[in-house]
Amino acid sequence: DxxxxxxYRAITRGGDLSRALAGIDAARSAGFDRIKINVVLMKGFNxxxxxxxxxxxxxxxxxxRFIELMPFEGQQEFAYGKYISAEAVxxxxxxxxxxxxxxxxxxARYYRLPGAKGRxxxxxxxxxxxxxxxxxxRITADGHILSCLHSRSEIDLKPALGDREAIKNLILQAVSIxxxxxxxxxxxxxxxxxxxxxx
Numbered sequence: 664d665x666x667x668x669x670x671y672r673a674i675t676r677g678g679d680l681s682r683a684l685a686g687i688d689a690a691r692s693a694g695f696d697r698i699k700i701n702v703v704l705m706k707g708f709n710x711x712x713x714x715x716x717x718x719x720x721x722x723x724x725x726x727x728r729f730i731e732l733m734p735f736e737g738q739q740e741f742a743y744g745k746y747i748s749a750e751a752v753x754x755x756x757x758x759x760x761x762x763x764x765x766x767x768x769x770x771a772r773y774y775r776l777p778g779a780k781g782r783x784x785x786x787x788x789x790x791x792x793x794x795x796x797x798x799x800x801r802i803t804a805d806g807h808i809l810s811c812l813h814s815r816s817e818i819d820l821k822p823a824l825g826d827r828e829a830i831k832n833l834i835l836q837a838v839s840i841x842x843x844x845x846x847x848x849x850x851x852x853x854x855x856x857x858x859x860x861x862x
Contacts, residue, residue, distance in 0.1 A: 664702055665709050666716065687725070699726045699784075704752075705745040717756045720781030728771055728784035733813070749785040759783055768798045788813075794844040800837050808833060810841040 665671050671680040690698055702709065702716055716727045729749045752774075753759045759774040762782065770793050771784035787793070794811075801809045806824075807817040818837050823829035 664705070666712055667709075670708065691724075696724065697726070698724075699728055701728050701730055701786075703730050703732055704747045704749060705732055706747040708745065710747055710751065713752055713755050717752070717759070717776065717783050720783055721776050721779045724780040726771075726773070726782045726784055728786055730786040731789045733788055746789065748790045749787045750790060752783065752785060756783075768796050770797065770799075792844060794842075797841075800834070800841065808837040810837040814842060816840065 664674060666680070668680045671678055671683070687698060687700070700716075700719070704710060704713075713729070716729070719725065720727055729752050731749050732746050753761075756776075758776050760777065762773045762775055764772070770788075771786050772791075774783045774785070775781075776783075785791075797811075799812075801812055802820065803809060803817070806821040807819050809817055818833050820830060820833055823833055
């Protein structure tokens with residue numbers, strides 16, 4: 664979420680930015696050809712770094728994806744106070760050119776600097792809902808299925824482990840209850856944060 668060493672140390676509770684960047688370089692050296700860096704946009708925290716993140720894509724074959732901050736239960740004042748629309752990215756970096764969508768179910772809209780090796784993505788759950796095209800479900804770190812990242816209903820997979828048919832049925836159940844849209848902009852809050860969901 665930041666390329667500033669001090670801010671990185673603060674949000675990761677002591678993390679080392681140089682190690683994170685070295686990890687990205689190591690992944691590229693190991694042959695990973697589709698590296699994605701997710702950046703949660705936060706007003707007053709990293710909105711002054713947008714151009715630096717975009718510039719990373721010029722010479723590096725990576726996707727930098729800017730994600731709008733979402734309100735989590737207990738943190739809504741923070742989220743709404745720090746929220747900035749992802750539209751700020753192409754507005755700030757007028758060189759960016761929108762690319763045709765190669766995957767209509769992708770949550771990201773992609774842009775590219777002219778001649779750049781990498782891309783810039785916008786993931787806009789607040790300002791441009793993409794629920795109508797979403798074909799995803801998520802399995803949490805503790806073994807529950809969420810039919811929507813923003814859903815409050817979960818299906819526990821653990822009792823079905825070892826029984827392929829039971830797992831298949833639970834997945835089908837999750838797909839069948841997938842909501843048509845999230846309600847974050849109407850004040851519904853995400854109960855679990857991303858660290859607990861796994862992602």
